Amino acid sequence: MAALARKGSPRHIRAGRWYYQAITAVFATATALAAMRWAQDYYLFILGAVAFTAATTGYLHRRRHRPGDTGHIAGMGIAYTAMLTAFYVDNGPHLPLWDRLPTLAFWLLPAAIAAPIITRAIIRARNKPPRPGPAARLPQGRAAGEHASPPSGQ
Numbered sequence: 001m002a003a004l005a006r007k008g009s010p011r012h013i014r015a016g017r018w019y020y021q022a023i024t025a026v027f028a029t030a031t032a033l034a035a036m037r038w039a040q041d042y043y044l045f046i047l048g049a050v051a052f053t054a055a056t057t058g059y060l061h062r063r064r065h066r067p068g069d070t071g072h073i074a075g076m077g078i079a080y081t082a083m084l085t086a087f088y089v090d091n092g093p094h095l096p097l098w099d100r101l102p103t104l105a106f107w108l109l110p111a112a113i114a115a116p117i118i119t120r121a122i123i124r125a126r127n128k129p130p131r132p133g134p135a136a137r138l139p140q141g142r143a144a145g146e147h148a149s150p151p152s153g154q
Contacts, residue, residue: 047086055079077118
């Protein structure tokens with residue numbers, strides 16, 4: 001939902017918070033599942049850690065509000081890709097049609113599809129004109145920090 005909502009809108013922010021909470025819960029769950037059967041499921045922990053780290057990085061980049069910083073897009077996109085990879089690695093061999101693919105495809109296809117999409121989003125964000133700051137919204141003829149002069153006495 002956050003990826004499709006208008007950036008900065010209340011819907012995008014709310015969905016992003018839910019997404020981050022969901023990634024945190026999935027990482028905790030993946031850690032518990034991997035701990036129970038480490039030899040078979042250690043990769044769930046690794047992919048969960050990658051997703052959680054990337055989402056945290058993306059979250060922190062957004063909190064800094066640096067103009068032109070696309071770390072938020074990269075972090076959230078990588079987190080989503082890591083979760084898709086975990087899903088397909090774990091479930092792909094049991095899905096119709098997917099069960100015909102080699103194991104390596106489950107590891108590489110999500111990133112191969114996501115990389116150009118994330119790259120395009122970053123390029124678009126960098127080429128987007130900056131949003132006007134508070135100084136751009138001042139009435140004409142007045143610079144930032146300048147106050148209206150009092151009317152001349154009559």
